[in-house]
Amino acid sequence: MLQIRVWYGDKFKIHLQNIFYCGQTIFIKKEDHQLLNQILMSDNKINRRDFLRNSSMLLAMSALHSYMPDRSSNTKRVALIGTGWYGKSDLFRLMQVTPAEVAGLCDVDAHLLKQAATMVNARQQQKNLACFSDYRKMLKETKPDIVLIGTPDHWHALQAIDAIKSGADLYLQKPISRDVIEGEAILAAARKYNSIVQVGMQRRSTPHLVEAKQKIVEAGLLGKIHHAEMCCYYHMRSNANVLTMFCRTVAGGGHSWNMATV
Numbered sequence: 717m718l719q720i721r722v723w724y725g726d727k728f729k730i731h732l733q734n735i736f737y738c739g740q741t742i743f744i745k746k747e748d749h750q751l752l753n754q755i756l757m758s759d760n761k762i763n764r765r766d767f768l769r770n771s772s773m774l775l776a777m778s779a780l781h782s783y784m785p786d787r788s789s790n791t792k793r794v795a796l797i798g799t800g801w802y803g804k805s806d807l808f809r810l811m812q813v814t815p816a817e818v819a820g821l822c823d824v825d826a827h828l829l830k831q832a833a834t835m836v837n838a839r840q841q842q843k844n845l846a847c848f849s850d851y852r853k854m855l856k857e858t859k860p861d862i863v864l865i866g867t868p869d870h871w872h873a874l875q876a877i878d879a880i881k882s883g884a885d886l887y888l889q890k891p892i893s894r895d896v897i898e899g900e901a902i903l904a905a906a907r908k909y910n911s912i913v914q915v916g917m918q919r920r921s922t923p924h925l926v927e928a929k930q931k932i933v934e935a936g937l938l939g940k941i942h943h944a945e946m947c948c949y950y951h952m953r954s955n956a957n958v959l960t961m962f963c964r965t966v967a968g969g970g971h972s973w974n975m976a977t978v
Contacts, residue, residue, distance in 0.1 A: 791815040795860035795884070797851045797875050799823040799832035802889055803866030806916065810864070810887075811839060819858040820846040851875055855882040865889060873898035876913070880905045885912040 794816045796807045800823075810816050818836050823829040826849070833845045848854035855863070855878060863879035864887045865872060873893045879886050880902075892915055893899040906913045919925055932938060 791817050792861040793817050793819040793858065794862045794864065795820045795822070795854055795858050796832070796864045796866070797822045797854070797879075798865060798867035798871075798889075799825075799828045800866060802916075803864060804832055804835065806864050806866055806887060806889070807836070808839070810862075816862075818845060819860045820848060820854045822848040822851045822854045824849055852878060855879060855884070860884050862887065870894055873902055876902045877905045880909050880911040880913070883909070883911075887914050887916065889916040 792815065794807065794810060796803050796818070799821055803823075807818065811818070818840060821829060821832050821836065823832070829847050829849070833847050837843055837845050846854070846858060848857075859882070861884060863875075863882075863884045865875050865879065866889050867875060869891055872888060872891070876886055876888050876892065886906075888902075892902055902913070905911070
C-alpha cells in the first residue's frame with residue numbers, strides 16, 4: 717500500500733492516501749502537483765499496477781532527491797523494542813525522514829523478530845542485524861541513541877525507564893503506561909536523566925486534522941455533540957489461529973516465555 721503527500725514548503729497542504737504500507741511516502745514539490753493530478757484524476761480507470769508505474773516516474777524526479785535525508789552525517793543509532801505493526805511502522809518512517817542506523821531489534825516472538833530483521837536488512841542493505849529477545853541485553857550491548865517502543869501497554873513503563881537510564885532518547889507508543897503512577901515514574905526518569913521523550917500521538921499535530929479541529933469543531937459547525945462513534949480502518953490483527961500459534965510457540969520456541977507476561 718502507498719501513501720502520497722504533496723509537499724508545500726513547510727506544511728502538508730494535500731494528503732492523498734490511496735494505499736498505505738508502513739509509512740511509505742512520496743514527497744513531491746508544488747510545481748509537480750499538476751502531473752500528480754493528471755495521474756490521479758484521469759478519466760481512465762487506474763489500476764494498482766498503472767498507479768505504481770506512474771508513481772515511479774515521480775520518484776525519478778529531481779524534486780524527490782531534495783527531500784531525501786543526508787545519511788553521511790549525524791546518523792543516529794536506533795533500537796526497536798516490539799517488532800509488530802506499530803514498531804515497524806515507527807522504525808521505517810524514522811528511517812525515511814532522518815539519518816538512522818538500526819542498531820538492534822528486540823521481540824519475545826522469534827517469528828516476528830525474524831520477519832522484521834529481514835525487512836530492515838533489505839532496507840539498510842546489510843546483513844546480520846543484531847536481534848534480541850531481552851531488551852535489557854539489547855540496550856546494554858548496542859548503546860542506541862534513540863529507542864522506539866511498540867510493545868503491549870503493560871511493558872511500556874519498565875522498558876521506557878530502562879531505555880532512559882541507558883542514555884537514549886525515546887519514542888514511546890501510547891498509552892505510555894497502565895496508570896498514573898507508572899506515567900509519573902517515566903516523567904521523573906526523563907527529567908532525572910535529561911532524556912527527550914516523545915509519545916506516539918502524532919495525529920494531534922497532523923496539519924489536516926489540526927485544520928479540521930480549528931475550522932469545524934472549534935468553529936461550532938458540528939453543533940452540540942450527543943453521541944460519537946469511532947472505528948479503526950486498518951486491518952491490524954493476525955488471522956492466525958491462537959491455539960495453533962501457542963502450540964507452535966511451545967514446540968518451536970517461538971516466544972521467549974522468560975520475558976512474557978499475562
